[in-house]
Amino acid sequence: MKPSKAVETQTATLAEIAREAGVSAPTVSKVLNGRADVAPATRTRVEDLLRVYGYRRRRAEATRSPLIDLVFHELESAWALEVIRGVENVARDAGLSVVLSESAGRLTPGRTWADQVAARRPHGVVLVLSGLDESQRALLTSRSIPFVVMDPAGDPGADVPSIGATNWQGGLAATRHLVELGHTRIGAISGPSRMMCSRARVDGYRAALETAGVPVDGSLIVTGDFHHEAGYRLGLELLRRPDRPTAVFAGNDLQALGLYEAARELGLRIPEDLSVVGFDDLPVARWVGPPLTTVRQPLTEMAEAAAKLVLDLAREPESSAARRVELATSLVVRSSTAAPAGSER
Amino acid sequence: MKPSKAVETQTATLAEIAREAGVSAPTVSKVLNGRADVAPATRTRVEDLLRVYGYRRRRAEATRSPLIDLVFHELESAWALEVIRGVENVARDAGLSVVLSESAGRLTPGRTWADQVAARRPHGVVLVLSGLDESQRALLTSRSIPFVVMDPAGDPGADVPSIGATNWQGGLAATRHLVELGHTRIGAISGPSRMMCSRARVDGYRAALETAGVPVDGSLIVTGDFHHEAGYRLGLELLRRPDRPTAVFAGNDLQALGLYEAARELGLRIPEDLSVVGFDDLPVARWVGPPLTTVRQPLTEMAEAAAKLVLDLAREPESSAARRVELATSLVVRSSTAAPAGSER
Numbered sequence A, B: 001m002k003p004s005k006a007v008e009t010q011t012a013t014l015a016e017i018a019r020e021a022g023v024s025a026p027t028v029s030k031v032l033n034g035r036a037d038v039a040p041a042t043r044t045r046v047e048d049l050l051r052v053y054g055y056r057r058r059r060a061e062a063t064r065s066p067l068i069d070l071v072f073h074e075l076e077s078a079w080a081l082e083v084i085r086g087v088e089n090v091a092r093d094a095g096l097s098v099v100l101s102e103s104a105g106r107l108t109p110g111r112t113w114a115d116q117v118a119a120r121r122p123h124g125v126v127l128v129l130s131g132l133d134e135s136q137r138a139l140l141t142s143r144s145i146p147f148v149v150m151d152p153a154g155d156p157g158a159d160v161p162s163i164g165a166t167n168w169q170g171g172l173a174a175t176r177h178l179v180e181l182g183h184t185r186i187g188a189i190s191g192p193s194r195m196m197c198s199r200a201r202v203d204g205y206r207a208a209l210e211t212a213g214v215p216v217d218g219s220l221i222v223t224g225d226f227h228h229e230a231g232y233r234l235g236l237e238l239l240r241r242p243d244r245p246t247a248v249f250a251g252n253d254l255q256a257l258g259l260y261e262a263a264r265e266l267g268l269r270i271p272e273d274l275s276v277v278g279f280d281d282l283p284v285a286r287w288v289g290p291p292l293t294t295v296r297q298p299l300t301e302m303a304e305a306a307a308k309l310v311l312d313l314a315r316e317p318e319s320s321a322a323r324r325v326e327l328a329t330s331l332v333v334r335s336s337t338a339a340p341a342g343s344e345r
Helices: A003-009 A014-021 A025-032 A040-052 A080-093 A113-120 A134-142 A167-180 A196-211 A228-239 A253-265 A299-315 B003-009 B014-021 B025-032 B040-052 B080-093 B113-120 B134-142 B167-180 B196-211 B228-239 B253-265 B299-315
Strands: A067-072 A097-102 A125-128 A147-150 A162-165 A186-190 A221-223 A247-249 A275-280 A293-296 A324-327 A330-332 B067-072 B097-102 B125-128 B147-150 B162-165 B186-190 B221-223 B247-249 B275-280 B293-296 B324-327 B330-332
Touching: A014 A025, A014 A040, A025 A040, A040 A134, A067 A080, A067 A113, A067 A299, A080 A097, A080 A125, A080 A299, A080 B080, A080 B097, A097 B080, A113 A134, A125 A299, A147 A299, A162 A167, A162 A299, A167 A186, A167 A196, A167 A247, A167 A275, A167 A293, A167 A330, A186 A196, A186 A228, A196 A221, A221 A228, A228 A253, A253 A275, A299 A324, B014 B025, B014 B040, B025 B040, B040 B134, B067 B080, B067 B113, B067 B299, B080 B097, B080 B125, B080 B299, B113 B134, B125 B299, B147 B299, B162 B167, B162 B299, B167 B186, B167 B196, B167 B247, B167 B275, B167 B293, B167 B330, B186 B196, B186 B228, B196 B221, B221 B228, B228 B253, B253 B275, B299 B324
Parallel strands: A067 A097, A067 A125, A125 A147, A147 A162, A162 A324, A186 A221, A186 A247, A247 A275, A275 A293, B067 B097, B067 B125, B125 B147, B147 B162, B162 B324, B186 B221, B186 B247, B247 B275, B275 B293
Antiparallel strands: A097 B097, A293 A330, B293 B330
């Protein structure tokens, strides 16, 4: 049995893996089940062989727990609850419970997060805004535990099943709305540039300006981090300029709220003196004064789609269901946008 | 063996329960483990006997999964995320994962929620705003699975271990703050009267007025449901009165935001024309315009305390730790409150 052949045909059996590792078949089973009573060196050797031979557990169906894992990089996000609701909806219909965890910091000595997942044998794993490294992927794959990235950040990596949103289209729609109201000095507060969704939104903003024949002024584009504080700080910066913009695409709703505060502090009225568009459509967007015009990201539906996809993959690993889907964003016009002061419109 | 004696001493063994039910001991084990392969009639008979004899599983420790259950009545609540974070913090430190579920609607045919919990054998269960009925309590008790109610509503029922907050003190502090600013026409928008926390907050409001010698005008107290829409609708009602209040204790933050919208619609400025105090201190309270003065309810800490208590009870069922704790609320003064217009202060 040569690794190269086994990788091609994926026919290595548990007994063959055990022989190659110099251990008993039950020991390989223990590793697959995430049991703690295996020496670390043995575990590492077995995991390596499982990966090399591309081993996939058969009959995984029979041993699954009625669980689905939902993993956040961190739970701080203002929209985490909408994602939880989506996964919970699908889990409930399927008779499953949701195990929630944060990947940041969740390492117990000697037992990684992926080990814990392997030990509880869920139907699948939905990851939010966090990827898996190579060994974690191999570990889940060998147990036939499928995973899907619910990925508002827009950069899941090749070959990873994922659900995203149309960020570029959203940035385009937000900015077109402002152009159509008559604005020509339109600022943008971007999210962090390492997140692809930030780049896509700002690229949509540029495309809207360019196709409307409005020159892009690079100095009106500033980079935040999607938090309230950045919207406030960068908002003050933009609004204190002598040639301040009459409208700002704020990148997301939290930055829009920070921008609201900056405008209040400077005595600028929204929308009379400043139009603001957000992104996400968090519940709070309806409640602030004035209610925020924003781009709706269908977070609950995205989470539902991710959970459904992972359950499809659990039932049918070679399913032909699309593995990379972006759900549509849509502009929601409320009261924070209007024609610029002194405009003829 | 008579039930009455067994209840007194709680010494019925699994074998005795089996004999009484006319089944084998392994069948009783299957019921305790929530296995599906037991006839419904048999299951019911065994559960009844477990309850009558006050059976408690021994050595539960050995068979527990590294899980803690967190159950919401419904996930719609704006503060659910803060509760999730608190439980997640404690679970992470203890090397456990959190299983999240909604009790509303979570019934799969023939298998109740409590059955599912019994089958997964968590260390314990934290319930948010939802109680357990008698048979659910008996089912968890017989498996030695402890539970704690994290109970912002303030009415967990006798003998139920629970963590709450000092709602009455919060209503008192909110209203005292308004009285000290010089207000005498102070309205209150209560939450639903079936929730004890609503009553406690409004009672605190009354106590503040009475101890300050300000007459209580019952017509200024209206009853909402803790949602944004109620704050808006009842806010319009209060503010359209010819003798409108100069300040309102809004019952919670969402109702305060609805009240903001009503004030905007009527052209009343906050705090110049109207002072507003909320309750909860959701993140959004800092972000609205003007930032909201509110009573902070330490939701994350309350959830942490509930999770810690349930793990204490798992380790030591007869632990002498306090079973009913209320954590302190605190007034957070921001910009939505000021002296009434025309006051000398």
